[in-house]
Amino acid sequence: MEIEFNDVGITDEKITFKISDNKIYSFIGNSKSIKHLIASLIYDNSININGSITKSSKIKIGYVKSPLYDNFNEKRVIDNFKRILNNTKYNVDKRIEESLKIVDINKDMLKIKYDDLNYIELKKISLALALLNNPNVLILEDYTEGLNNNDKAELSRLLRMLKNKYNKMIILVSKDTDYCYTISDYIYLLDDKHIVKSGNKLILKDINLLKNLNLKIPDIIKFITEYKKHNSEFNDYNNILDLIKAIYRDIGYKR
Amino acid sequence: MQEDNYYFNYKDINLYFKKGESISILGSNNDEIVSFLLSKNIHVITYKSLYEFNKKTVKEEISMYYDKNIDELLSEYNLSNKNISELNICERIKLKILISILSEETIIIDNILSLLDDNDYKLILKKLNEYNKNEKIVINITNNIEETIFGNRLIIIYDDKLLCNDYTLIALREEKLLKRIGLGLPFIVELNKYLMDYGLINKYYLTTTGLVNELWK
Structure with missing residues (x-):
């Protein structure tokens, strides 16, 4: 699976990148950045652009859009599921049940109108709709914001399973640097015109850049950066337990 | 209860809010609480409400609640006058909160602050804090457990039961309870707790710099 942007004219700048395979990519930017535009261009072939966007021939994209209301074409929730499954090979009832189970939503929700759903229900049902057609690429826009820790842990489990077991490519379009730091294989940092920087999750250590981009510094990075002012040899850690042990090894004996 | 305080009864739980308080409510009943409040015609800033404005432009919308210098207000909130249909999610939240600050005695927010960009999140916390100081209430x-450390009081309602209603820092000491119900702890509080368990600090430091300086003193 491969998606390639070649000199794509988004604003007055040109964007070039290539993403491939079963990895978790994060396109991180604030609400004025080009992150949503990039997601739209990946999904929608009909947008006129300069340059070229190449996608693998068998690509099938599931897309959870922000605003969440844009994920619904029909008033009743059930009709949105049926619309997607219309003329597919799937047993409709079974497929709907499976997709709701994945996102832990009760099937009673199917009966109501989408604008009566609350924020989290809207998110979860949008994800169920995006997964319905068994896509090989899943785009999630601003999905983790507002989820509680349990829901985030569940989402991580789901995304890792989709990536590792089913070989899917995941594209997070987000401003949630804390979450992206925990899960991303590769990160693109964006402003309102460019890809400013790309690389593995350690690019989120660039505190000045994150500040300039109006993005939150992940808590663990903020702490480690402050700590390194006293011990520049201190390593980077991805989780709090490893961090605590390292601090104890570093200064515990002095107490 | 003093007359000028705010209160509501959700199921068998009586909740009282004092003027000038900033309260976080967490737990498994958040959605039901919001539905309950909306059914009583109580104003709540929900995700849905971010797509419900009365006028065409930002200025027109604000002018319904404010008759002084709107440009100054726009600048304070880092907003510009444009059609509301062109606003991104972050601008919609700022506009909604700005209007509520102008028009409401109590602001109730339903799980939308994490959609703000970093600078705007800090700006809105500052504005809500100023609003609090004018004897107004923020609920x-x-x-997001991280948001709770900016409030005075933390209420946890789980399975229709009031599990906790206390000053935030005292409530956050209920580590086992918070983890059991899947809320966890704010990063800085969890770090403090572990460091206390290891005997490296003996009181809470809620800023990164304060905590690191204490470790290296």
Whole structure:
């Protein structure tokens, strides 16, 4: 699976990148950045652009859009599921049940109108709709914001399973640097015109850049950066337990 | 209860809010609480409400609640006058909160603050804090435990039961309870707790710099 942007004219700048395979990519930017535009261009072939966007021939994209209301074409929730499954090979009832189970939503929700759903229900049902057609690429826009820790842990489990077991490519379009730091294989940092920087999750250590981009510094990075002012040899850690042990090894004996 | 305080009864739980308080409500009943409040025609800033404005432009919308210098207000909130249909999610939240600050005695927010960009999040916390100081009440119904450390009081309602209603820092000491119900702890509080367990600090430091300086003193 491969998606390639070649000199794509988004604003007055040109964007070039290539993403491939079963990895978790994060396109991180604030609400004025080009992150949503990039997601739209990946999904929608009909947008006129300069340059070229190449996608693998068998690509099938599931897309959870922000605003969440844009994920619904029909008033009743059930009709949105049926619309997607219309003329597919799937047993409709079974497929709907499976997709709701994945996102832990009760099937009673199917009966109501989408604008009566609350924020989290809207998110979860949008994800169920995006997964319905068994896509090989899943785009999630601003999905983790507002989820509680349990829901985030569940989402991580789901995304890792989709990536590792089913070989899917995941594209997070987000401003949630804390979450992206925990899960991303590769990160693109964006402003309102460019890809400013790309690389593995350690690019989120660039505190000045994150500040300039109006993005939150992940808590663990903020702490480690402050700590390194006293011990520049201190390593980077991805989780709090490893961090605590390292601090104890570093200064515990002095107490 | 003093007359000028704010209160509501959700199921068998009586909740009282004092003027000038900033309260976070967390737990498994957040959605039901918001539905309950909306059914009583109580104003709540929900995700849905971010797509419900009365006028065409930002200025026109604000002018319904404010008759002084709107440009100054726009600048304070880092907003510009444009059609509301062109606003991104972050601008919609700022506009909604700005209007509520102008028009409401109590602001109730339903789980939308994490959609703000970083600078705007800090700006809105500052504005809500100023609003609090004018003897107004902020109730933040949220899934995000990190937001709780900016409030005075934390209420946890789980399975229709009031599990906790206390000053935030005292409530956050209920580590086992918070983890059991899947809320966890704010990063800085969890770090403090572990460091206390290891005997490296003996009181809470809620800023990164304060905590690191204490470790290296």
